[in-house]
Structure formats: structure tokens, C-alpha cells
Amino acid sequence: MRYSEVARDSESAQPLLISVEEAGQMLGGLRPWTIRALCVSxxxxxxxxGNLWRIxxxxxxxxxxxITTKVPAAEAS
Structure with a gap:
């Protein structure tokens, strides 16, 4: 049994912690190494x-x- 299957949000029945692969899928198919870099940063x-990232x-x-929120044009300059 995976840890992400055990710890769940009581309201939504969704896992509180997810794997690098699951996070990548949620973000449109980002590669595991990209997700790990976001964790490190x-x-x-x-x-x-243990040896595995949980997010x-x-x-x-x-x-x-x-990352999807647009920056107003005045702030972008």
C-alpha cells in the first residue's frame, strides 16, 4: 500500500501527499526531474x-x- 493511499483529506477523499509522477500529471505532464527540481527549489x-519525494x-x-495567473502589463515592464 502506498503512503499516498493512506493519508487522505477527509473532505475530498484525495491523498494529502502525492508522488513526483502524480504531481507531474497534475501539472500537464511535467517530467519527474522537473518536479524534483521544483521540490528542491x-x-x-x-x-x-525515505528516498522518495512526497508533495x-x-x-x-x-x-x-x-503559473497560470497573468501579470498585468504595467508590472511586466
């Missing part, structure tokens, strides 16, 4: 369980929202 809230599902959703 702190862009995704994650931790290592907060909410962190992936927040990251997706951040």
Missing part, C-alpha cells in the same frame, strides 16, 4: 519519505494557479 512544498496536493494546485 522550494517552489513545491514537499519532503522526502502536498494543495501545493501542486497553488503552484498551478501561480
Amino acid at each position: 522550494g517552489e513545491l512544498k514537499a519532503g522526502k519519505v 502536498r496536493r494543495t501545493s501542486v494546485l497553488e503552484y498551478a494557479e501561480r
